[in-house]
Amino acid sequence: MTSESAANIDSASDLSTVELPDIPATAWAVLGLLGFGRELSGYDIKQWADAILRFFYWSPATSQIYTELRRLQDRSLIVSRDVPRADGRDKRVYRITPTGIDALEKWQAETDAEPPILKHGLLLRIWLGHLAQPDRLREQIRVHQERLRLELAAALLSEERAHDQPEWAYPELVARWTCRRIESEIRLADDMLADLDDLAAGSGID
Amino acid sequence: MTSESAANIDSASDLSTVELPDIPATAWAVLGLLGFGRELSGYDIKQWADAILRFFYWSPATSQIYTELRRLQDRSLIVSRDVPRADGRDKRVYRITPTGIDALEKWQAETDAEPPILKHGLLLRIWLGHLAQPDRLREQIRVHQERLRLELAAALLSEERAHDQPEWAYPELVARWTCRRIESEIRLADDMLADLDDLAAGSGID
DNA sequence: CGTTGCATGTAAGGTGTTACATGATTAC
DNA sequence: GTAATCATGTAACACCTTACATGCAACG
Numbered sequence: 001m002t003s004e005s006a007a008n009i010d011s012a013s014d015l016s017t018v019e020l021p022d023i024p025a026t027a028w029a030v031l032g033l034l035g036f037g038r039e040l041s042g043y044d045i046k047q048w049a050d051a052i053l054r055f056f057y058w059s060p061a062t063s064q065i066y067t068e069l070r071r072l073q074d075r076s077l078i079v080s081r082d083v084p085r086a087d088g089r090d091k092r093v094y095r096i097t098p099t100g101i102d103a104l105e106k107w108q109a110e111t112d113a114e115p116p117i118l119k120h121g122l123l124l125r126i127w128l129g130h131l132a133q134p135d136r137l138r139e140q141i142r143v144h145q146e147r148l149r150l151e152l153a154a155a156l157l158s159e160e161r162a163h164d165q166p167e168w169a170y171p172e173l174v175a176r177w178t179c180r181r182i183e184s185e186i187r188l189a190d191d192m193l194a195d196l197d198d199l200a201a202g203s204g205i206d
Numbered sequence: 207m208t209s210e211s212a213a214n215i216d217s218a219s220d221l222s223t224v225e226l227p228d229i230p231a232t233a234w235a236v237l238g239l240l241g242f243g244r245e246l247s248g249y250d251i252k253q254w255a256d257a258i259l260r261f262f263y264w265s266p267a268t269s270q271i272y273t274e275l276r277r278l279q280d281r282s283l284i285v286s287r288d289v290p291r292a293d294g295r296d297k298r299v300y301r302i303t304p305t306g307i308d309a310l311e312k313w314q315a316e317t318d319a320e321p322p323i324l325k326h327g328l329l330l331r332i333w334l335g336h337l338a339q340p341d342r343l344r345e346q347i348r349v350h351q352e353r354l355r356l357e358l359a360a361a362l363l364s365e366e367r368a369h370d371q372p373e374w375a376y377p378e379l380v381a382r383w384t385c386r387r388i389e390s391e392i393r394l395a396d397d398m399l400a401d402l403d404d405l406a407a408g409s410g411i412d
Numbered sequence: 413c414g415t416t417g418c419a420t421g422t423a424a425g426g427t428g429t430t431a432c433a434t435g436a437t438t439a440c
Numbered sequence: 441g442t443a444a445t446c447a448t449g450t451a452a453c454a455c456c457t458t459a460c461a462t463g464c465a466a467c468g
Contacts, residue, residue, distance in 0.1 A: 024454075024455065025325075025327070026455080026456085028330075029330060032330060032333070032334045035334055035336075035337055036336075041418095041419070041420090042419075042420065042421090043417095043418065043419050043420080053330075055324075056324060056326045056329035056330065056333070057324075057325055057326065057327075057329070057330050058323050058324070058325055060456075060457090061456065061457050061458080062419095062420085062421090063420090063421070063422080063456085063457075063458085064455080064456055064457075066420065066421060066422095067421095067455090067456085085418090085419090085464095089419085089420095089463080089464075091418090091419070091420090092419090092420075101337070104334065104337045105337050105338070108331060108334065108337050108338035108339070108342065109338070109339065109342060112346065112349070113327035113328040113330075113331055113346055113350070114327045115327075115353060116324065116325065116326040116327065116328065116329075116350075117264050117323075117324070117325040117326075118261075118262060118263075118264070118322065118323070118324055119231075119263055119264055119322065119323040119325075120262045120263065120322040120323075121231070121263075121319035121320045121321075121322065122319040122322065123262035123263070123380055123383065124234075124235060124238060124259075124262065124263050124319075125314060125319055126376060126379060126380055126383075127238070127262070127376055127377055127380045128238045128241055128310065128314065128376065129375075129376030129379070130241075130242075130373075130375075130376055131241055131307070131310045131311050131314050132311070132314035132315070133314070133315065136314065136315060140318065140319055143318070144319070144322075147321060167336075169335075169336075169405055170332060170333055170334065170335030170336055170405075171333055173332060173335070173398065173401050173402070173405065174329055174332055174333045176397075176401065177329065177332075177394055177397070177398055177401075180394055180397065181390075181391075181394060184387075184390040184394070185387075188383055188386055188387060188390070191382075191383070191386065192379065192383055195379050195382060195383075196379070199375055199376075199379065230426080230427065230428095231427095232427080232428085247446095247447075247448090248447075248448065248449090249446065249447050249448080266428075266429095267428065267429055267430080268447095268448085268449090269428085269429075269430085269448090269449070269450080270427080270428055270429075272448065272449060273427090273428085291436090291446095291447090295435080295436075295447085295448095297446090297447070297448090298447090298448075
């Protein structure tokens with residue numbers, strides 16, 4: 001499949017001169033974190049993913065992040081550099097390359113987002129509500145709501161941090177979306193509690 | 207760790223006399239589908255998962271379903287039976303056992319739902335909006351909205367099908383929740399489009 | 413003086429997907 | 441006749457997690 005030269009490459013635009021790397025979704029997410037141009041360590045990336053990415057994507061395991069960093073470096077999408085720390089040991093930081101930025105832009109321009117995936121264990125349990133104690137379901141929903149309130153606080157914070165910094169305009173939009181989404185989920189949980197009450201009143205007490 | 211006899215098993219309730227099976231989340235979902243008491247083939251389960259489960263959980267690959275069915279059968283949570291079809295070949299149908307129902311009830315009573323996971327590729331792309339063409343983002347959001355409208359129609363249908371059938375009371379609640387959630391996501395996408403307009407007006411045209 | 417945070421990685425194994433194979437029936 | 445649906449399964453592999461190993465610094 002390797003062509004003899006670069007001559008027959010379709011070059012309608014800058015982006016089509018580079019091949020779109022075939023890397024898993026997690027690799028794109030990690031590359032994306034580096035796409036803001038900062039030098040980050042694997043540890044930094046994990047912290048950032050835990051703080052923000054988990055709200056709308058998910059946070060991969062630490063070891064997975066190191067695996068993806070190696071993969072990205074193999075494809076020259078990022079470069080690494082060892083910086084000495086106070087304690088004498090080295091810390092490895094990664095930076096995106098121009099090739100990496102091209103790849104991200106090509107990914108944005110030419111590939112479609114896959115349909116969102118929601119894996120909501122609580123809803124599965126409610127769906128199978130005939131096999132649960134009603135109070136147990138309510139308890140789980142309230143636990144869920146409390147988690148949502150904590151997440152809302154964290155999302156509001158991340159929105160404030162991004163506010164008015166032009167570099168973070170898009171992350172700010174996503175933070176706003178996230179806040180609204182969490183608020184909506186809290187209401188949805190309230191509605192569910194009300195529906196469960198109706199169900200109990202309609203068939204349980206007669 | 208195996209005790210010499212059953213004598214020292216904590217038996218505060220019926221459920222504690224059985225061990226909670228250690229099976230993956232997908233196995234619980236498949237067992238749950240069989241938890242309504244119907245005899246289902248692997249194919250039926252896949253169809254059902256695609257039709258309903260995907261809205262709040264996700265639909266495993268067909269081959270994965272067969273793997274989980276084997277696992278569940280190994281643990282006696284389900285039994286299978288070959289029914290001859292018109293063409294002479296057999297069709298294998300599965301049915302939940304009393305042990306399986308106990309396991310589901312114990313699972314409901316004693317384990318907590320894991321935090322919901324959202325993997326929203328579109329939001330990742332917006333988050334990295336500085337590397338995309340603005341029109342491209344809008345286009346992707348509209349594609350997303352159209353998909354949501356199709357899903358809403360499907361979810362409304364599944365709500366209607368469940369309506370007034372007492373056996374499907376809980377699935378109906380979940381279908382209602384799903385409809386509201388999708389409606390909310392459509393609004394969220396509208397808000398995002400408006401926010402993108404504001405962003406373009408604020409910094410792009412000056 | 414123990415825990416938490418910083419920091420990187422390996423090893424093993426489980427989970428899940430895609431591609432493929434098979435073959436009948438029904439619909440266009 | 442050819443595509444789609446019904447129907448089950450294997451093989452290969454990709455993805456991802458958990459558990460573990462290591463070791464310093466800072467905090468209480």
